[in-house]
Amino acid sequence: MVNQTSGVLYGLGVGPGDPELLTLKAVRLLNECAVVAYPAPETGAGLAWEIAKPHLSASPEVLPLRLPISVDPFPAQQAYDDAAESLATRLTSGKSVAVLCEGDPLFYGSFMYLLERLSGKFRIEVVPGVSSPMACAAALGWPLVAHNELLTVLPGPLPEAELESRLQAPGVFVLMKVGRHFTKLRDLLNRCDLADDACYVEHATRPDQRVLPLDEVDPETVPYFSMILARRA
Ligand SMILES: C[S@@+](CC[C@H](N)C(=O)[O-])C[C@H]1O[C@@H](n2cnc3c(N)ncnc32)[C@H](O)[C@@H]1O
Secondary structure, rough: OOOOOEEEEEEOOOOOOOOOOHHHHHHHHHHHEEEEEEEEEOOOOOHHHHHHHHHHHOOEEEEEOOOOOOOOOOOHHHHHHHHHHHHHHHOOOOOEEEHHHHHHHHHOOOOHHHHHHOOOOOEEEEOOOOOHHHHHHHHHHOOOOOOOOOEEEOOOOOOOOHHHHHHOOOEEEEEEEEEEHHHHHHHHHOOOOOOOEEEEOOOOOOOOOOOHHHOOOOOOHHOEEEEEEEEEE
């Protein structure tokens, strides 16, 4: 049963990188919550925190949550259990907590693992954010999808055979979590006759954003925050 005297848990989408892409609502809640939490690597700050920090004018408790960035197919359960517990302690004491999420919280966002642990116990509100497919389409100046086109979103770590079968569909493909899967994805797009109409984007909306045709990408330098958009014309 939801505890009505507890604080509220907000999942705040902070967008793909440019701090100007936070919503007005995210900025307001960032400055109203007693606690601001964010997913962070083992050491150092997390990307969501770097994006939101310029907007912070209040002095909340700042709580890095040491969560694995991407452990496919399952997140490390213990780290999420521990993070949910430290949020629950603050919520129970009446403090509202903002959890910062890169892009949108519910589009491949780690916030969903906290949501599933805490929903039904606390009041929770999700504030959507600008998501990376929109940011990458904007960087390319492409319509993401038009008219009755279909959109297929494919995570790069999927097995090659499944990717190949799904790449036979018509429409537009968003290939996520490219990173170390770049060579596999480029070769698949070549085999599926999609490479000529595909484009690679890394760090969209950030100062170090790069947009390249696939054959100009050095696979050794592809970061986790990269995406390929392709269209079956
Ligand atoms: C765990 S998912 C998080 C997605 C995020 N919640 C969203 O709404 O965009 C991480 C993947 O999103 C994509 N991504 C996120 N931000 C990006 C950016 N600024 N530029 C390019 N790709 C990005 C990359 O494919 C990355 O591997």
